Amino acid sequence: MDLLLSGFATALSWSNLVYCLIGVTVGMLVGVLPGLGPTTGTAVLLPLTFGMEPISAIIMLAGIYYGAMYGGTITSVLINTPGEAASVITCLDGHPLAKQGRAGTALGVAAIGSFIGGTLSIIGLAFIGPPIARLALKFGPPEFFALMVLGMTMVVGLMGQSLIRGMIAAVLGLTLALVGIEPSSGVVRFTFDQIHLMNGLDFVPLAMGLFGISEILISIENKWKAEKPPKVKGLLPKRSEWKPTMAAILRGTGLGFVIGLLPGTNSVIPAIMSYSLEKKLAKDPSRFGKGAVEGVAGPETANNSYCGGALIPLFTLGIPSSPVIAVLLGAFVMHGLTPGPQLFEKNPDFVWAVIASMFIGNIMLLIMNLPLAGLWAKITMVPFKLLFPIILAVAVVGAYSVNNSMFDVGVMIVFGVVGYVLKKVDIPLAPIVLTFVLGKMMENALMQSLTLFDGDFWQFFARPLSGTLLSIAILIVIVSLMAGIRNRKGMLAGDVEM
Numbered sequence: 001m002d003l004l005l006s007g008f009a010t011a012l013s014w015s016n017l018v019y020c021l022i023g024v025t026v027g028m029l030v031g032v033l034p035g036l037g038p039t040t041g042t043a044v045l046l047p048l049t050f051g052m053e054p055i056s057a058i059i060m061l062a063g064i065y066y067g068a069m070y071g072g073t074i075t076s077v078l079i080n081t082p083g084e085a086a087s088v089i090t091c092l093d094g095h096p097l098a099k100q101g102r103a104g105t106a107l108g109v110a111a112i113g114s115f116i117g118g119t120l121s122i123i124g125l126a127f128i129g130p131p132i133a134r135l136a137l138k139f140g141p142p143e144f145f146a147l148m149v150l151g152m153t154m155v156v157g158l159m160g161q162s163l164i165r166g167m168i169a170a171v172l173g174l175t176l177a178l179v180g181i182e183p184s185s186g187v188v189r190f191t192f193d194q195i196h197l198m199n200g201l202d203f204v205p206l207a208m209g210l211f212g213i214s215e216i217l218i219s220i221e222n223k224w225k226a227e228k229p230p231k232v233k234g235l236l237p238k239r240s241e242w243k244p245t246m247a248a249i250l251r252g253t254g255l256g257f258v259i260g261l262l263p264g265t266n267s268v269i270p271a272i273m274s275y276s277l278e279k280k281l282a283k284d285p286s287r288f289g290k291g292a293v294e295g296v297a298g299p300e301t302a303n304n305s306y307c308g309g310a311l312i313p314l315f316t317l318g319i320p321s322s323p324v325i326a327v328l329l330g331a332f333v334m335h336g337l338t339p340g341p342q343l344f345e346k347n348p349d350f351v352w353a354v355i356a357s358m359f360i361g362n363i364m365l366l367i368m369n370l371p372l373a374g375l376w377a378k379i380t381m382v383p384f385k386l387l388f389p390i391i392l393a394v395a396v397v398g399a400y401s402v403n404n405s406m407f408d409v410g411v412m413i414v415f416g417v418v419g420y421v422l423k424k425v426d427i428p429l430a431p432i433v434l435t436f437v438l439g440k441m442m443e444n445a446l447m448q449s450l451t452l453f454d455g456d457f458w459q460f461f462a463r464p465l466s467g468t469l470l471s472i473a474i475l476i477v478i479v480s481l482m483a484g485i486r487n488r489k490g491m492l493a494g495d496v497e498m
Contacts, residue, residue, distance in 0.1 A: 007352025027067020093295030121308025136341035177439025213416025252301030260309020
């Protein structure tokens with residue numbers, strides 16, 4: 001508690017309050033605007049934090065992250081246009097409520113649920129993070145290697161219908177991580193005689209290209225025209241709706257927090273699971289899809305609670321559990337911080353200031369959401385022909401400012417085109433970024449472990465923890481392959497019947 005109070009003292013300084021306000025405001029904007037999302041917004045604005053203090057920089061970037069979760073709700077409810085992926089589920093019942101003249105109720109319930117879910121998950125981060133970090137201090141290189149393999153396997157295994165597509169993306173990310181000088185032998189790899197690649201690819205232009213530029217290209221291709229948002233009035237549900245709404249909020253909080261701990265997930269998963277759970281538990285499931293308040297409260301709470309849970313693997317183990325967390329990991333490294341078990345011991349002022357700022361940011365977002373929802377929705381009326389050139393200009397300036405080099409701008413544009421093509425052929429981008437970030441750490445841990453084991457790889461399985469983690473990773477791959485084969489057979493059988 002003393003550390004948390006000292007964190008509040010730092011977070012409540014005028015400069016950090018301003019950066020927190022900027023972060024959550026930009027996050028709201030990113031969430032409201034269709035075609036953008038927390039990953040794109042964080043990646044594009046990452047270079048703006050170069051000259052900032054590490055605490056202020058991460059406070060602002062984290063604000064963009066959880067602020068975008070709030071913002072996506074507004075357009076989902078008012079104009080049936082999800083600002084970010086997790087808000088797609090909110091459209092199912094949020095927009096029908098708006099058509100019934102209850103847009104205020106949908107937004108009020110979503111804001112209250114988001115605040116409760118976000119706040120309770122941050123409390124979980126504050127209490128669960130330090131014990132996990134102390135446990136992780138006992139990890140050696142073999143355990144860290146096994147943990148990263150497990151995280152990477154879960155990323156690929158949870159990619160959905162095609163394990164092959166997930167593996168292609170993961171291998172691509174690992175290959176990109178190998179560019180540059182090999183640390184133990186000094187061998188130069190995959191540089192193609194380009195001196196700019198001697199130190200490897202820079203994370204910032206790569207992330208900005210894959211997520212920012214590709215999203216701009218996709219959005220230009222799929223032009224949207226926002227409808228005029230309805231008026232917002234009556235922010236609270238009916239008396240009879242309070243009990244099921246609060247129950248959905250509490251269930252969504254627990255579900256989102258637990259799923260946030262798992263590498264390879266994203267905020268869409270808890271939102272979908274929460275909606276399915278509420279529909280199964282409802283006395284009248286037929287209300288869902290027609291304007292059920294629980295259908296808004298549960299998923300919105302779950303995707304905001306997910307944010308706090310997802311930060312625990314980052315802070316305690318240095319493992320990014322989602323693409324936006326991978327971008328935050330890149331920001332940590334850029335500012336000279338190493339996420340992992342020693343972060344709580346070596347940089348306690350930083351950790352607790354960021355955690356405290358998230359409490360403050362959630363209060364700011366609650367105030368910004370309830371009375372100003374209609375104003376935020378009007379932002380979607382901005383023509384995309386004005387919006388995207390601004391985003392593109394910010395991205396180009398940001399990429400250039402990394403090393404004051406046009407080479408980085410070129411890297412960003414190349415990966416923007418690559419990201420666009422991969423999206424068109426349905427290859428997920430998340431494994432690329434996650435494996436790129438984990439690749440160098442995995443390589444270092446592997447080389448240290450093999451040195452320790454005199455080159456005997458089977459010694460990984462002789463150690464209880466690393467052996468267990470690697471065995472689980474192998475099991476996930478086998479189960480995913482079997483599920484893929486079964487789905488394939490089912491599709492072929494369906495084609496034959498047709």
